Amino acid sequence: MAAIRGKGTRPELLVRKFLFSRGFRYRLNHPRLPGHPDIVLRKYRTAIFVNGCFWHGHEGCRYFRLPQTHVEFWERKITRNQERDRRVQQELARMGWHCITVWECQLKPPVLEQTLESLAYTLHCIYLQDRQVRPYPPAEEDTLQAAEP
DSSP: OTTOOSSSOHHHHHHHHHHHHTTOOOEESOTTSTTOOSEEEGGGTEEEEEEOTTTTTOTTOTTOOOOSSSHHHHHHHHHHHHHHHHHHHHHHHHTTOEEEEEEGGGGSTTTHHHHHHHHHHHHHHHHHHHTOOOOOOOOOGGGOOOOOO
16 A cells, blocks of 8 residues: 555646636645645645545545455545545634545546536635625624714
8 A cells, every 4th residue: 555645646736736727826735734635625625535435435436446355454444545535624614614525436427527617616616605705794782883073
């Protein structure tokens, strides 16, 4: 398992190149955020995790299949990964960050364009929602002060 890369994987590079080509600027593996997200867009307060279907136990995916040997080890390992992912996303949400998970199977050629376009659309919606003009609450009459004539 030492040869398995955690950074700079092919799916991650696909997402990074797309985001950069669309004008999104980001940081990689931000050390101050829990879980060290793969891509961090500070302007959008969004953390993007690009997960491998096998390593993170993508339910219902054809790329996630437990090995036939050492089944107990792999079940424990993948369950721990899923629990860690859940805990990290909850921590980020408490800090006010948006979390987006992109799965490896969503970056395969048949659905690649749709996935990346929906990612860009989601980021634009997050940006607009966070910067929406909110009216001031109406003032109560008791607190109004008028100048005397």
